[in-house]
Amino acid sequence: MILSALISYPQAIVLGLLQGVSELFPVSSLGHSVILPKLLGWNIHQNDKYFLTFLIATHLATAIVLFLFFWQDWMRIFKGLGRSLRDRDISPDDPDARLGWLLIVGTIPAGILGLTLQDSLRTIFASPTSAAIFLMLNGLLLYGAELLRRRARVTAEEDDARIARTVSWRGSFLVGAAQAIALIPGFSRSGATIAGGLLVGLSHKDAARFAFLLATPIIGAAAVLKLPELFGSAGDGVRGQALVAALCSGAAAFLAVKFLMRYFETNTLMPFAIYCFGAGLACTIWFGVS
Amino acid sequence: MRDDRLLVALAVLLGIVLIAVGIVYLIEPAHSLPGFFPGHEAGSSHHHVKHGIAAFLVGLACFAFAWFRTGPKRATPAT
Numbered sequence: 001m002i003l004s005a006l007i008s009y010p011q012a013i014v015l016g017l018l019q020g021v022s023e024l025f026p027v028s029s030l031g032h033s034v035i036l037p038k039l040l041g042w043n044i045h046q047n048d049k050y051f052l053t054f055l056i057a058t059h060l061a062t063a064i065v066l067f068l069f070f071w072q073d074w075m076r077i078f079k080g081l082g083r084s085l086r087d088r089d090i091s092p093d094d095p096d097a098r099l100g101w102l103l104i105v106g107t108i109p110a111g112i113l114g115l116t117l118q119d120s121l122r123t124i125f126a127s128p129t130s131a132a133i134f135l136m137l138n139g140l141l142l143y144g145a146e147l148l149r150r151r152a153r154v155t156a157e158e159d160d161a162r163i164a165r166t167v168s169w170r171g172s173f174l175v176g177a178a179q180a181i182a183l184i185p186g187f188s189r190s191g192a193t194i195a196g197g198l199l200v201g202l203s204h205k206d207a208a209r210f211a212f213l214l215a216t217p218i219i220g221a222a223a224v225l226k227l228p229e230l231f232g233s234a235g236d237g238v239r240g241q242a243l244v245a246a247l248c249s250g251a252a253a254f255l256a257v258k259f260l261m262r263y264f265e266t267n268t269l270m271p272f273a274i275y276c277f278g279a280g281l282a283c284t285i286w287f288g289v290s
Numbered sequence: 291m292r293d294d295r296l297l298v299a300l301a302v303l304l305g306i307v308l309i310a311v312g313i314v315y316l317i318e319p320a321h322s323l324p325g326f327f328p329g330h331e332a333g334s335s336h337h338h339v340k341h342g343i344a345a346f347l348v349g350l351a352c353f354a355f356a357w358f359r360t361g362p363k364r365a366t367p368a369t
Contacts, residue, residue, distance in 0.1 A: 085357070087362075088361025088362060089361050090358065115341070115344045116340065
């Protein structure tokens with residue numbers, strides 16, 4: 001087989017758009033990237049080396065877009081971290097510093113679990129059928145979070161100050177650790193973290209904001225860590241497609257985060273829960289009979 | 291409880307150990323790792339870079355904990 005035929009440019013565009021949207025929507029990007037090729041009859045498999053290499057570019061684009069979208073927040077957070085290190089104190093009056101350390105505390109378990117379990121979990125659960133079943137479970141997880149969520153207090157504080165005050169160290173650690181569930185295709189990283197945020201008392205909007213801030217270093221670091229593979233032999237034949245997909249992914253991610261930040265001001269996870277359960281159920285039945 | 295020196299000493303010690311472990315993971319192939327290290331595999335020349343990064347980051351977190359724990363006491367508001 002000719003390497004350049006592994007992923008066509010139209011496929012790269014579709015996969016890039018899909019990645020950009022589904023990475024941030026609480027519907028599992030990994031699950032969709034396993035299920036969609038199977039539904040469309042594409043000869044692309046989740047564990048193929050070239051496909052994993054291809055995905056690095058789309059993840060990197062998503063992380064860059066997220067970072068730029070929250071650029072001003074990140075600058076304030078970095079300054080807050082610097083202040084706290086200088087003063088050797090995380091003052092309750094410095095929400096930027098506290099939010100920065102909350103993000104670090106949340107990133108550590110996600111990073112460790114991701115680094116150590118990613119390959120094995122992806123290998124074990126890479127089949128479209130298992131991804132469809134886990135997509136159903138993701139729907140139940142989102143539904144459960146809506147049922148069990150605490151009522152968020154309404155205050156006139158800025159978003160980041162409210163998040164920093166509401167989330168405890170333990171809460172941040174657990175919300176961060178919940179991201180690890182997204183290593184299983186079908187479960188959503190943003191879904192798990194938004195659900196976790198709701199359970200620790202954040203509003204939908206704050207939970208989404210916290211989830212996106214928490215996701216940025218993890219997605220970016222995972223992509224940067226594997227970036228050499230894209231420029232090595234594993235990237236032969238897919239670099240052009242990866243670049244196209246990255247551009248599509250970046251554009252889709254920008255629109256997705258812009259939409260979701262507005263959406264969660266007044267709406268809940270329920271539509272995503274229903275979609276995940278319905279799509280997961282339909283795909284499970286379809287894969288079972290076909 | 292900022293004067294909890296034992297906890298700080300343990301955090302520093304753990305930080306040093308974890309960073310050392312991280313370096314070992316980065317420079318030694320899987321077959322040369324001590325037998326009790328996760329990832330040890332006889333005959334494998336694979337470097338467990340991810341394990342090394344994970345150990346290194348947790349080591350840094352231990353240092354950060356010790357750094358804040360030994361910082362100046364926050365003034366308590368007068369009642």
